[in-house]
Amino acid sequence: MDLFDYMRQEEQRKEAPLASRLRPKTLEGFVGQEHILAPGKLLYRAIKADKLSSVIFYGPPGTGKTTLAMVIANTTSSVFEEMNASTSGKKDMEEAVNKAKHNLGAYGKKTILFIDEIHRFNKAQQDFLLPHVEDGTIILIGATTENPYFEVNSALVSRSNVFQLRPLSAENIKELVNRAVYDVENGMGSLGATITDEAADFLANVAEGDARKALNAVELGILSTERSENGKIEITLEVAEECIQRRAIRYDKDGDNHYDIISAFIKSMRGSDPDAAVYYLAKMLYGGESVTFIARRIMICACEDVGNADPQAIQVATSCALAVERVGLPEAQIILAHAAIYVATAPKSNAVVNAIFAANDAVKTYSNAEVPPYLRDAHYHGSAELGHVGYKYAHDYPMHYVDQQYLPDKIKDLTFYEPGDNGYEKDIKEWFKMIKGENKE
Numbered sequence: 029m030d031l032f033d034y035m036r037q038e039e040q041r042k043e044a045p046l047a048s049r050l051r052p053k054t055l056e057g058f059v060g061q062e063h064i065l066a067p068g069k070l071l072y073r074a075i076k077a078d079k080l081s082s083v084i085f086y087g088p089p090g091t092g093k094t095t096l097a098m099v100i101a102n103t104t105s106s107v108f109e110e111m112n113a114s115t116s117g118k119k120d121m122e123e124a125v126n127k128a129k130h131n132l133g134a135y136g137k138k139t140i141l142f143i144d145e146i147h148r149f150n151k152a153q154q155d156f157l158l159p160h161v162e163d164g165t166i167i168l169i170g171a172t173t174e175n176p177y178f179e180v181n182s183a184l185v186s187r188s189n190v191f192q193l194r195p196l197s198a199e200n201i202k203e204l205v206n207r208a209v210y211d212v213e214n215g216m217g218s219l220g221a222t223i224t225d226e227a228a229d230f231l232a233n234v235a236e237g238d239a240r241k242a243l244n245a246v247e248l249g250i251l252s253t254e255r256s257e258n259g260k261i262e263i264t265l266e267v268a269e270e271c272i273q274r275r276a277i278r279y280d281k282d283g284d285n286h287y288d289i290i291s292a293f294i295k296s297m298r299g300s301d302p303d304a305a306v307y308y309l310a311k312m313l314y315g316g317e318s319v320t321f322i323a324r325r326i327m328i329c330a331c332e333d334v335g336n337a338d339p340q341a342i343q344v345a346t347s348c349a350l351a352v353e354r355v356g357l358p359e360a361q362i363i364l365a366h367a368a369i370y371v372a373t374a375p376k377s378n379a380v381v382n383a384i385f386a387a388n389d390a391v392k393t394y395s396n397a398e399v400p401p402y403l404r405d406a407h408y409h410g411s412a413e414l415g416h417v418g419y420k421y422a423h424d425y426p427m428h429y430v431d432q433q434y435l436p437d438k439i440k441d442l443t444f445y446e447p448g449d450n451g452y453e454k455d456i457k458e459w460f461k462m463i464k465g466e467n468k469e
Contacts, residue, residue, distance in 0.1 A: 046247035047240045049214050050207065051095045053102040059207075059239075060200040061092060064191050071191055078104050082161050082168040084146070084176045084185065087193030088356060090238030093171040096193075097142045100169065106138040107131045113148035121156055128166045139166050146170035147179035154181045161187050195237020195356060198316060202232040204239050208246045209263065221250045223263040230268050233316025236357050245271040289315075293368075294325060298333040302372040309368050310361075319360045323349035326367045330374075337377035337451035344370045375451030383445035390439055397436035429463040 052058050055065065055075060064071045074080045080100060085093040101108040109124045128139035141157075143149070160166050161184065168188060170176070176185050196204075208215045209223045223246070235242035249263045249271040256262055289308055296304035312322055327349055330341040348367035352360040402418035420430045433440050447453040447460070 045244065046208055046216065047090075047243040050204065050211070050243060051098050051214075053099065055099055055103070058092065058096065058099055059203055060196040061096075061193055063194065065096075070189075075100055075103055078106070080104065080140070080167060080169075082188040084168075084170040084172065084180065084188045084190045085193055086172055086174075086176050086190060088195055088237065089173055090235070090240035091193040091196060092239070093193055094144060097144075097169050097171060100140065101142070104140060106140045106167065108140050108142065110142040110144070112144045113153075114145050116143075118153055118156060121153065125160050125165060128160070132165065138164070140169060141166045142169040142171070144171045145173075147172040147174040147176070151181060154184055158183055158187070196235075196239050197237075198229070198232040198235075201235050201237070201239055201242050202228050205231050205242055205246055208243050209250070216247065216250050219250055219261060220255075220259065221253075221261040221263060223268075224265065226265045227263050227268040230265055231272065234272060236316070241272070290317075290325060293322075294329055294333075297326070297329050297368060297372040298376065300372055300376065302369045305368045305372040306365050309364055313357075313361050313364075319352050319357060319364065320349070322364055323352050323367070326364070326371055330367075330371050332381050333376055333378060334371060334374045335377045335380035335453070336447065336456060337375040337453045339452060341371050341374045375453075377448045377450050377453050379446055379448050379453060386442075386444045390442060390444070394436070394438045397438040399436060400433060403434065427463050431464065 055072065058065060063069075066072060071083075085096060087093055097110070101110075107128070109127065111120055111124065124139070124141050128141070131137045131139055146154070157166070157168060158181075161168050168184075170180065170184075170188065172179060176190055205223065205228045209221050210217045212218050231242045231245055235245075245268060246263065249267045250261055252271075253261050253263065253267055289312055293305060293308035293312065296302075296308060309322065313319070323345075327342065327345040330345040334341040345367045348363045351363045355363060402420075420432050422428050422430050422432075424430075435442065447456040449457070
């Protein structure tokens with residue numbers, strides 16, 4: 029690189045968007061993705077040791093895929109080449125491969141080729157990379173927002189380690205927002221701006237895991253806001269709302285309002301009001317509530333307030349919780365609505381809750397109640413001498429039921445589970461009446 033190239037790159041860096049300028053140069057400065065980048069993790073160790081093999085970074089926009097590639101570029105001793113699949117073609121790849129061969133042969137240096145949006149390459153373009161990845165001419169780093177198992181050639185995927193990047197947490201994004209405002213060297217700290225905690229929290233929550241969205245709002249706010257009387261540029265909640273074109277709602281995820289809204293959400297599902305349930309769901313999502321937190325509450329409600337009145341409720345809630353984690357926002361809102369509406373419209377029963385609470389009380393009161401001898405383990409020599417005999421095997425009797433005492437003697441007359449008259453529990457109650465009446469000894 030000559031002086032003119034260096035000056036050109038420096039000028040480009042200064043004029044680049046804030047999100048680009050703020051990219052860290054080391055792993056220590058990288059924010060988020062602790063599940064793959066915490067000290068001791070495979071990817072962390074590989075980067076630190078400069079022993080990286082071909083990888084594909086997969087995740088939604090603004091989660092650090094390109095940033096991580098730039099960190100690798102600054103960490104490795106290999107030659108680093110980069111291209112974007114939306115603007116590059118086979119000719120560009122041929123040039124990169126030829127350079128890689130030359131660097132390897134002439135200087136013994138490996139080449140890392142970073143391809144952003146690799147899913148945009150067609151099959152033939154992706155196939156071109158295969159032999160050069162396989163023989164070690166290039167170490168590939170691919171970045172994609174699409175599932176690589178569907179959008180990238182299986183042969184290329186099989187020769188790479190796939191790392192999934194997750195949406196950044198609100199805490200991660202708030203850290204980046206503050207860094208953007210106050211960092212003098214790479215951020216906008218030299219402009220003397222400040223940001224209120226309320227505004228930073230708002231941007232962190234509405235960014236929905238996308239750091240670039242929050243940083244673009246910070247940059248717009250600082251560049252477009254007039255200085256106050258004290259000479260400072262103040263990014264308030266009102267400024268943040270205007271910059272991201274979204275109005276803040278009163279939803280403090282750590283305060284009373286948070287608990288009020290989630291309480292109303294649960295009580296609406298319990299009260300069989302799907303309209304109220306989906307309204308409070310929308311309000312929580314708008315306020316930046318964690319989708320996994322909401323999904324957990326729906327699962328709890330499916331057991332606590334529906335229970336065996338509709339045993340399918342917990343299956344729907346659990347399936348939706350898994351789908352939410354795999355799909356992410358904005359589509360996750362549809363999945364959460366599906367689960368919330370199902371639970372809200374299901375028949376209700378709290379018999380399961382009453383049963384476990386009553387059993388808890390019995391355990392505390394009769395902690396030393398002994399298991400009847402015939403229910404104890406009889407799968408060892410000498411168990412008969414200890415009295416572990418007399419068990420009646422239910423499947424040997426009509427309707428696979430036999431009247432037999434299962435509770436300890438001290439509490440043999442207690443009842444914990446009393447099925448109600450709603451939904452499937454009505455069938456359970458009738459079944460119990462039938463089998464106990466016909467098999468009473």
